[in-house]
Amino acid sequence: MGIRKWLRSNSKKKNAQTDRMPPPRDEKEISSRLSESMTDLQTMFRDIPDLIVRPFTVKATGAQAVLAFFDGLTDRNAINNNVLQALMHEETVETEIPRIVTVGQVNTASSWSKVESSLFSGLSLLLVDGQAEAYLFDTRGWPQRAIEDPQLEASLKSSHQGFIETGSQNIALVRRYIDNREMKIKVHRIGARGTTQVSILYLADVAKPEVLRELEDRLQKINVDSILNSGELVELIEDNPYSPFPQFITSERPDTVASQILQGRLAVVVDRSPAVIICPVSFASFFQNVDDYSIKWQIASFLRILRFMAFFVTIFLPSTYIGVTSFQYEVIPLQLLLSVGESRGNVPFPPLLEALIMELTLEMLKEAGVRLPAPIGQTVGIVGAIVIGQATVQAGIVSNIMVIVVSLTALASFIIPNYDMSSAIRLIRFPMMIMAALFGLVGVGVGMMVLIGHLVALESLGVPYFASISPLRFADWKDTIIRLPLWKMDKRPLSARPVQETRQGPSHPEGDG
Amino acid sequence: MKKYQFNEITPMQFMFMIHGAQVGIGIFSLPRDLAKIAGTDGWISLLIGWAFALLSSLLIVLVLKKHPDSTLYDLLPRLFGAVIGKLLHVVYALYYAFTFWVTLLASVFVIKIELLPKTPFVIVVLLFALPIYTLAKNQVRVLGRYSELTFWGAIWLLIVYLIPFGHGEWLNFLPVLKDGWKPILSAVQTTTMSFVGFETVFVLYPFLKNPRKAVPCVIGANLLTLLIYGVSVGVCTVFFSPDDLTSYSFPVLKVVKVIEFRFLERFEIIFLIAYLFMLSRVWVFNLYCSLLGSSQLFHRADHRPHLRVVLAVVVLISVFFTPTYEQVDTLEKVLGKIGFYAAFLFPLFLWGYDGLRAKVRKGGAS
Numbered sequence: 001m002g003i004r005k006w007l008r009s010n011s012k013k014k015n016a017q018t019d020r021m022p023p024p025r026d027e028k029e030i031s032s033r034l035s036e037s038m039t040d041l042q043t044m045f046r047d048i049p050d051l052i053v054r055p056f057t058v059k060a061t062g063a064q065a066v067l068a069f070f071d072g073l074t075d076r077n078a079i080n081n082n083v084l085q086a087l088m089h090e091e092t093v094e095t096e097i098p099r100i101v102t103v104g105q106v107n108t109a110s111s112w113s114k115v116e117s118s119l120f121s122g123l124s125l126l127l128v129d130g131q132a133e134a135y136l137f138d139t140r141g142w143p144q145r146a147i148e149d150p151q152l153e154a155s156l157k158s159s160h161q162g163f164i165e166t167g168s169q170n171i172a173l174v175r176r177y178i179d180n181r182e183m184k185i186k187v188h189r190i191g192a193r194g195t196t197q198v199s200i201l202y203l204a205d206v207a208k209p210e211v212l213r214e215l216e217d218r219l220q221k222i223n224v225d226s227i228l229n230s231g232e233l234v235e236l237i238e239d240n241p242y243s244p245f246p247q248f249i250t251s252e253r254p255d256t257v258a259s260q261i262l263q264g265r266l267a268v269v270v271d272r273s274p275a276v277i278i279c280p281v282s283f284a285s286f287f288q289n290v291d292d293y294s295i296k297w298q299i300a301s302f303l304r305i306l307r308f309m310a311f312f313v314t315i316f317l318p319s320t321y322i323g324v325t326s327f328q329y330e331v332i333p334l335q336l337l338l339s340v341g342e343s344r345g346n347v348p349f350p351p352l353l354e355a356l357i358m359e360l361t362l363e364m365l366k367e368a369g370v371r372l373p374a375p376i377g378q379t380v381g382i383v384g385a386i387v388i389g390q391a392t393v394q395a396g397i398v399s400n401i402m403v404i405v406v407s408l409t410a411l412a413s414f415i416i417p418n419y420d421m422s423s424a425i426r427l428i429r430f431p432m433m434i435m436a437a438l439f440g441l442v443g444v445g446v447g448m449m450v451l452i453g454h455l456v457a458l459e460s461l462g463v464p465y466f467a468s469i470s471p472l473r474f475a476d477w478k479d480t481i482i483r484l485p486l487w488k489m490d491k492r493p494l495s496a497r498p499v500q501e502t503r504q505g506p507s508h509p510e511g512d513g
Numbered sequence: 514m515k516k517y518q519f520n521e522i523t524p525m526q527f528m529f530m531i532h533g534a535q536v537g538i539g540i541f542s543l544p545r546d547l548a549k550i551a552g553t554d555g556w557i558s559l560l561i562g563w564a565f566a567l568l569s570s571l572l573i574v575l576v577l578k579k580h581p582d583s584t585l586y587d588l589l590p591r592l593f594g595a596v597i598g599k600l601l602h603v604v605y606a607l608y609y610a611f612t613f614w615v616t617l618l619a620s621v622f623v624i625k626i627e628l629l630p631k632t633p634f635v636i637v638v639l640l641f642a643l644p645i646y647t648l649a650k651n652q653v654r655v656l657g658r659y660s661e662l663t664f665w666g667a668i669w670l671l672i673v674y675l676i677p678f679g680h681g682e683w684l685n686f687l688p689v690l691k692d693g694w695k696p697i698l699s700a701v702q703t704t705t706m707s708f709v710g711f712e713t714v715f716v717l718y719p720f721l722k723n724p725r726k727a728v729p730c731v732i733g734a735n736l737l738t739l740l741i742y743g744v745s746v747g748v749c750t751v752f753f754s755p756d757d758l759t760s761y762s763f764p765v766l767k768v769v770k771v772i773e774f775r776f777l778e779r780f781e782i783i784f785l786i787a788y789l790f791m792l793s794r795v796w797v798f799n800l801y802c803s804l805l806g807s808s809q810l811f812h813r814a815d816h817r818p819h820l821r822v823v824l825a826v827v828v829l830i831s832v833f834f835t836p837t838y839e840q841v842d843t844l845e846k847v848l849g850k851i852g853f854y855a856a857f858l859f860p861l862f863l864w865g866y867d868g869l870r871a872k873v874r875k876g877g878a879s
Contacts, residue, residue, distance in 0.1 A: 328628070330779045439640055442628050445786035449644035449793055452666075456658040457651045464654075470662040471523050 028112045034064050034129035040112060041068060041127075051119070058087050058128065061095050069124035075141025078103060079124055083137055087126075097128065097135055105138035117195065144169070150252040152419050157294040162252045167197055167271030170254070174201060174267065174276075177258030182206070188219045190233070194226030197271040198233065201257075206264040208497040211280060211461055215266055229273040239459045244427050246420035247460040249285060250275040256290050264498030266461075280461035282468060282495035284480035286421040287311070292483050301482035308481060310412035314425045315451070317412070318355050319436035319444045321405045325351045327440025343399040352437035354398050358406040359433070361388055363426070366410075467495030519652075522717070524726040526657030530717055531570070531734035533660045533794030535710035536741055538619045539845070541763040543707055543742060544749035548758040551700035553685055553750055556743065558697045562704025563739045565857065570711040570731045572860045576867050577718045578727070585715035586806050592867065599810075605715070606806030608855045612709075613800040614827060615848045617641065620792045621831075622841050623763065627785055635831040641796075642824045648797045649804065650817050653720045656801060663790045670787055673780075674744055677768045681751025702849075708738060709852040710795065712860070716802040762838075 031037050038053075045051045054067045065087065069079060082102040090100060098106040107123075109115050110133050115125055122140035147169075150162030163170045171185065186200040198219060202212060218237040227233050230250050238247045251257055252274050257267045260278045268277040287307040292300040324331055325340065332340070347354055365384040369377045389407075392398050409429065416422035428451065435443035458465035468476035476493045478484040487507045492498040522530070547555030580588050585605060590598030621637050629637055648659060690697070714731060721727055749764045752771075761767050769781040777783070800823065801816075808816040836844070 328779075328782055331777060331782055333776060333778050336776065439629060439632065439637075441782060441786050442624060442789075443640070445789045446640055446644055449790060450647045452662060452790075453644055453647040453651075453659060456662060457647075457655045464658060466658060466662065470526075470658040470665075472525060472661055472665070 030110055030112060030115070030127070030132055030134050032130055032132040034066065034127060037127050037134075038066060041066075044112065044116065054084070056084070056088055058097070058100075059089060060087075060092050060100055061128075064129040066127045067124060068119065068127070069139065070119060070122065073120070073122040073142050074124055074139045078137075078139040078141065083124065083126070083139065097126065101126075101135075101137060103137040103139060107136040107138075108133045109136055110134070120195075142166075147173075153251060153253050153256070153289070153417070155253070155289070155291045155294075158290040159253070159255050161254055163254060163274040163276055165272050165274055167199060167269050170269050170274075170276060171199060171201065173254035174258050174261070174269075177255060178203075178261060183261065186212075186216065188216070190219065190222050191224060191226040194228075196227040196233075198227070199269045199271075201261055201267040201269060203261055203264065206262075206492070206498045206500045207266055208264070208499050211463070211497050212266060214461055215268070215279065227270060227273075230268070230270040230275045230277050233268070233270055234277055239461065240457075243454065243458055244424045245283075245455065245458060245465075246286065246418070246424060247279075247281070247458060247465070249278040249281050249418065250420070251278060252276070253290060259290070259293075260285075260496075263492050263503075264496035264500070280459075280463035280495065280497065282460070282463070282480075282493075283455065283458075283465045284468060285495075286418040287416065288479075288483075289417040293486065297483050297485045301484075304480075304482055307415055307417065310415040311425060313412040314409055314416075314422075315429050315432055316444060316448070317405055317409050318359060318429055319432035319447065320441070321402070322351045322355055322433055323436035323439075323441040323444050326437060327442075331441070340399075340401055343401050346396045347399050347402075349397075350437070351402075352433060354402050355405070355433055356430075358388075358392075358398055358402055359409070359430070362406055362410050463495055463497055468493065520654045520720050521722040522654055522657035522720050523722055524730050526661050527717060527721045527727070528730040528733045528737070529660040529664045530657055530794075530798055531711050531714060531731060532737045533663070533791070534713040534798040535708055535734070535738040535795075536791055537616050537710070537795035538623060538792060539707045540742065540745055541623060541765045543703075544746045544764050545759055545761060546703050547700055547746060548750070548755060550703065551696045552692060553687075553755050554690060554692075554697050555700060555704075555746055555750070556686075557690075558700035558704045559739070559742055559746055561697070561701045562706075562708055563735060563742075565701070565705045566708030566711055566738075567732065567735045569857050569860050570714055570735060571728065572864045573712065573714045574718065574727045574731055576860065576864050577715070578724065579867065579871070581724065582719050584719055584805070584809075586809050587719075592863075592870065602806060602810060605855065606803050606810065608851060609713075609716075609799045609803035609806065610823060611851065612848060613796055613803060613823075614830075615844045616792070616795045616799065617645075617827065618831075618836055619841050619845055620789075620796070622836060622838070624785070624789070627763075627766065628782060634835040635828060638828055638831040641793075642828060644793055645796055645800065646820065646824060648793065649800050649820050653717065653801070656798060657720075660794055660798075663794060667787060667790055670784065670791075671741065671744060673772065673784070674748060674769070676772055677748050677752050680771060681748065682754075683751055685751050685753075685755060702853075704742075705857065706849040706852055707742060708735065709849070709856045710738075710799075711735065712852075712856040713798055713802050716805055 028040065031040070041053070050071045052069055052071050056065055056067065057063070058065050067079070067083065067087075086100050086102050087097070092100055094100050107118070109118065115134055115136070118136045119125055122142060123136045124139045126135040126137065128135070144166050145164050147161050147164055149160045153162075161173060163173060175183070180203070182204045184202060184204045186202075188198045188200070189195050190198050200212065200215060200219075215237070222233075222236050224236070227236075234246075234248050234250060235241060240247065249260075251260075257276050257278060260281075261267050265278055265280065268279070270277065287304060289303075292303065325344065329337055344351075349357070361384075365380060365388070369380045372380060389403055393400050393403055413422050413426045416425065432444060432447045435447040437443075439446065456464070456466050456470060464471065467473070468480050473494050475491055476495065478489050479493060487504075490504055490506075491501050492503045544555065547558060551558050577583070577585075577588070580591070583591075586602050589601045589605075592598065593601060617638070621634065621641060625632065625634060625637050648656065711731065711734065714727075718724070718727060721730070745765050748768055749758055752768050753761075753764060758764055766781050766785060769784045770779070772780040772784075774780070800820070804816040804819050804823070807819050808814070811819075813819070
């Protein structure tokens with residue numbers, strides 16, 4: 001693989017350049033003399049005007065002190081009322097600073113490097129004359145969004161809370177579902193310039209230690225400037241980055257994450273990102289939705305089968321149409337063939353071109369609608385429906401049947417509940433169409449073979465992508481292609497690699513009732 | 514330490530892989546070839562051939578059981594010394610590669626005749642090189658999953674194939690043994706050849722997660738193959754008159770032509786395309802066995818460079834060599850002859866040799 005080698009050598013070269021890295025953190029100790037520390041502080045944070053430095057005298061001890069914090073990253077109320085008020089005016093017999101300040105969390109630091117990272121994460125710093133230790137108060141409070149309905153994974157009957165951009169809040173949202181001591185959190189810090197706190201949530205007695213270790217290994221190998229959102233992190237840790245298929249699920253729903261953690265999977269909360277990563281996952285989990293569990297199981301099973309059909313329709317319908325119309329038209333009966341021929345009669349393009357025109361138009365319509373504000377977005381729909389659908393047929397550019405094929409494909413691809421998966425299969429259908437145009441149905445068959453070959457080779461954190469289908473495990477089918485009643489799912493799915501397999505005891509009344 | 518433990522396959526996958534390596538393009542002409550020699554009694558030869566194949570594959574398992582955690586390639590130098598061992602190693606790697614090449618060629622030939630008559634031969638080979646590369650570049654565990662998936666995914670072919678039974682004439686089977694045993698026995702040679710493919714056990718055995726299940730797996734794989742061959746021979750026998758049967762080159766496909774739906778005609782096209790998945794298993798598993806041998810020969814952990822070379826060579830040969838029907842037939846016959854030595858005689862010899870060697874060693878020690 002020439003290209004791959006070339007890419008690798010390039011990335012190596014980049015790593016070798018040390019000038020990319022930020023200046024090393026100051027390992028200097030904090031001086032016990034306030035004036036010295038002040039100079040250090042000022043040289044460290046030169047040209048950073050949003051750092052507020054407030055000198056004052058501690059009333060209880062009479063010592064000189066300086067409070068420093070970042071404007072905007074901190075909670076002003078907490079600083080004014082619980083720190084400054086307490087230290088400057090409170091009459092107490094206490095002389096220890098942590099006993100005077102009325103803040104929940106107080107830490108001490110003796111090195112400037114810790115002070116620096118703490119200040120940036122929203123803590124406030126207190127330097128007291130005569131003490132070589134600095135106090136760090138938890139006064140975090142930055143602008144954040146209120147909790148809203150998740151946009152990408154809207155649900156009808158399940159909860160309407162979605163994750164937001166603050167990691168600690170997101171963890172709290174999950175904790176509301178799993179109030180158990182066994183849910184542990186491992187924290188990693190990633191990024192040399194913009195440090196991102198990445199927390200792995202898992203059930204210690206259910207999740208497999210090997211899988212956790214594998215994930216931590218991959219996280220530790222990351223050496224980048226910063227992780228801006230969880231999509232970037234996924235790209236850095238997934239098993240096969242060359243595959244168009246998502247190998248981790250990113251969800252913005254706390255209940256989804258909680259249910260996956262309960263099954264023994266790991267959830268990775270990336271601070272500053274409203275999407276939580278779930279791994280390891282299997283192919284089938286991309287076709288599931290939380291709403292499946294809040295409706296009757298027969299309906300949920302039907303919907304799941306519908307989604308799997310949609311998967312095949314999206315990938316193979318346009319290509320099969322091309323294959324049949326350009327090569328194996330003897331497959332369709334004469335009556336049908338006649339109506340296809342009639343419809344295609346005055347279309348000047350070969351089937352592939354005809355299909356490409358329509359499919360690309362569809363993709364454009366979709367992409368145009370995504371980023372436009374809702375009022376303008378509606379016009380896109382009208383343009384799509386009337387202008388493109390009707391007018392192109394009347395103008396004789398595409399056939400009626402092609403419009404049907406394209407609309408069906410679009411519908412089918414939007415049924416897939418996971419956005420990454422539905423994008424992947426929409427992309428896959430283009431190479432399939434080209435294969436069909438070159439080799440007819442044989443091309444479609446070979447394309448399917450390549451697709452299956454690729455999918456069976458995929459792994460998510462070392463767990464086969466096609467777990468429960470191949471390797472076959474019928475017990476897991478209770479919650480993959482169909483959804484059986486909840487009380488039947490007494491074992492955790494093997495694709496999550498749980499240590500503790502039994503999920504629940506009998507929870508349904510026995511007998512006729 | 515187990516050498517192959519990161520690539521374990523489940524007993525099910527092991528079974529499907531052996532079965533997958535057996536059922537290939539030969540099935541299309543099998544009923545005709547049998548009818549030519551044994552008339553309507555071909556099914557008896559099929560049973561006998563199956564018994565031979567089963568016996569031979571059990572011998573392979575017996576030998577490998579005594580040498581746990583080693584493929585044939587690991588075993589050969591240990592049993593025969595460095596020089597002869599290496600030589601046999603090369604012979605087997607070449608044998609698997611040859612099997613891959615011939616089966617691919619024969620499959621492409623059929624596909625080209627039936628579905629892509631105007632496409633150049635080399636282009637079709639190139640087309641099939643795509644899935645072969647995607648699959649064969651992976652390790653055994655992935656191939657195991659593929660075999661499992663394709664088996665369940667293709668099971669409907671068998672069910673659909675039962676439809677023509679209803680249109681058939683069951684009396685065609687009678688009289689049994691109308692020409693005595695001689696034609697039946699002479700057809701056994703053909704039937705044993707169609708079971709060839711089980712010798713992939715030589716390579717796959719150490720990857721099996723639970724080696725104790727090897728024997729039932731091998732029996733199961735051969736049974737599955739027998740079932741499929743049996744159905745196809747049976748359907749062709751009841752469907753065509755005994756004389757008719759010999760006049761078609763691919764009677765198995767001809768049968769499917771009667772299946773027709775209101776919305777779908779020429780069902781054999783769909784059938785053949787779906788059958789591609791079965792064919793791909795024969796190519797890929799044999800190719801993988803060969804690649805494992807060749808990469809081991811050169812002490813390489815990665816078999817992908819060899820895969821690229823092999824595929825390039827196969828495509829290159831096809832540029833200059835477009836086989837005719839006779840040539841494909843000859844190649845298949847040659848493969849059958851070699852297969853007889855590689856899959857039937859050698860395991861027997863190996864079993865005897867290994868047993869004798871163990872006895873001599875024991876005798877020497879005591």
